[in-house]
Amino acid sequence: xxxxxxxxxxxxxxxxxxxxxxxxxxxxxxxxxxxxxxxxxxxxxxxxxxxxxxxxxxxxxxxxxxxxxxxxxxxxxxxxxxxxxxxxxxxxxxxxxxxxxxxxxxxxxxxxxxxxxxxxxxxxxxxxxxxx
Numbered sequence: 001x002x003x004x005x006x007x008x009x010x011x012x013x014x015x016x017x018x019x020x021x022x023x024x025x026x027x028x029x030x031x032x033x034x035x036x037x038x039x040x041x042x043x044x045x046x047x048x049x050x051x052x053x054x055x056x057x058x059x060x061x062x063x064x065x066x067x068x069x070x071x072x073x074x075x076x077x078x079x080x081x082x083x084x085x086x087x088x089x090x091x092x093x094x095x096x097x098x099x100x101x102x103x104x105x106x107x108x109x110x111x112x113x114x115x116x117x118x119x120x121x122x123x124x125x126x127x128x129x130x131x132x
Contacts, residue, residue: 005064005071016063016070016112024109031106033124036131042123046083049121053079058119065114082117087125094126102132 008016015028036045053059059081060074086101088094101124110118124132 003064003073003075005067005073008070008072012072013070019112023111026107026109029106029108029110031102033102033132038129040131042085045123049081049083050079053081061118062114063112065112081121084120084122085125086122089125089127098124098126098132 019025019028057074060076060078061072062075064071064073086098088098088101091097105120105122110116112118126132
């Protein structure tokens with residue numbers, strides 16, 4: 001694969017270097033969720049999630065760790081986004097358990113490696129007609 005590299009903006013460079021120094025810090029993680037109520041066609045939902053990689057380069061962003069100066073590139077071969085499915089509906093308090101699980105994920109660091117993803121997606125089942 002031929003890749004076109006791009007220099008990092010000074011603000012990106014600061015975050016990149018800080019993350020390399022503080023490899024176990026989740027300081028730059030950004031997390032969130034949406035509530036989907038009603039029937040969810042999971043096949044269509046997976047299609048919608050995967051369509052994001054075709055449109056938004058942020059899902060393809062990788063770093064060239066061998067470069068003298070920090071560089072990034074778009075991995076155009078990466079178009080399928082992994083979607084983890086978790087079912088909290090069987091618990092006593094699905095919403096609280098889901099929130100606790102999400103907070104633990106928000107507090108987990110990402111390792112910057114040439115092939116590692118810097119994001120994750122999950123589909124949480126809260127009840128038969130509610131997903132996060």
